[in-house]
Amino acid sequence: MNRPLIRREDGEVLYADHRSTEDLRAKYAGHSSVVGAQAQPIVDVDLVLEHQSLAESLGPRAPVDYIVASHVMEHIPDPLGWLNDLAAVLREDGVIFLAVPDKRFTFDFHRKPSTTADLVGHHLTGATIASPIQVFDYVSRVAEVDAAAVWAGTERAPGPIFEGQLSRALADARSVAEHGSYVDTHCTVYTPVSFLAVFRDVIELGLIPFEIARIEPTQRNTIEFYVTLRKRSAASPAERAAVTPRLDPSHHDAWPDVPVRGFGRRLTLALRMLRKGSIR
Known part of the structure; x- marks a missing residue:
């Protein structure tokens, strides 16, 4: 919106959002990210997706070479359907760059990572808004x-x-179930390791035409990781799934190691490692 990962001067770039530039400026008029000394202006939106798909918005300008989506996918009720929509406007061997929040360091801290069943279920039902389950969780x-x-x-x-979170959650979930209300929600939740596991499954199932070309795990004192998906519709699902990167769960799924400070602290952690095989 106002801190794009790719700038116009970096190449031929089009910015897409669910609302127009004017609507976004009105919506976030008092928000700290766009007001104040450290703020940056909202970029001019080229493709407004509120009432049309990305393919409809692009028209003859498709296909494109790459798509960047920063902190978007977790808000999508059906990520697999969304990725297929993006694939439809992407050239073969084109890439999608995703910036994904790591639940261990965000307000999703207490939530369990999404499973393959979660993504498949919401895809098969064609979810367009967050479900009662997603909203309640x-x-x-x-x-x-x-x-x-x-x-x-x-x-x-x-x-x-x-x-009153529990009662508020029930009320919001009921509103979705009974009235189809929209609640802005992190519909899916990931760690770097859980992301790889789930998306290896859906790639092997042939539900999206991508391979995971690269993952940059969450760096210390940050809250997000980066994934590069490459479109390879000509390859078989098994071939695409086979190249999925691997990460060490002890570093990229569990809580991070506590920084060691001072001799006493180092000795304590060394003794704990000897007794338990872990510093946790």
Whole structure:
């Protein structure tokens, strides 16, 4: 919106959003990210997707070489359908760059990572808004997280963002079920390791025409990881799944190691490692 990963001066770039530039400026008029000394202006939106698909918006300008989606996919009720929509406007061997929040360092801290069944189920039902299940899980578990404290090992039980979360979650889920209400939600939740496991499955099932070409795991004191998906519709699902990268779960799925400070701290951790095989 106002901090794009790719700038216009980097090449032939089109910015897409669900609303027009004017609507976005009105919506976020008082938001700290666009107001104040450190703020950056909202970019001019070229493709407004509120009432049309990306393919319809692009028209004859498709296909494209690459697509960048930063903190978008987790808001999509049906990520597999969304990725197929993107594939439809992408050249063969074109890539999608994803910036994905790591649940360990965000307000999704207490939520369990999404499973293959979660993504397949919402894809088969053609979900267009967050389901009652997705909404209830999000609202009931969302937490006030200090990412730096989690990395430092001083925070392992963040508290709720607001009071009455459980009853609020039920009310919001009922509203979705009974009235089809829209609730902005992190519909899916990942760690770098869980992302690879789920998407290897859906690639092997032939549900998306991509391979995972690269993953950059979450770096210390940050909250997101980066994934490069390459379109290879000519290859078999098994071939595409076979090249999925691997990560060490002890570093990229569990809580991060606590930084070692001072001789006493190092000795304590060394003794714990000898006794338990882990510093946790």
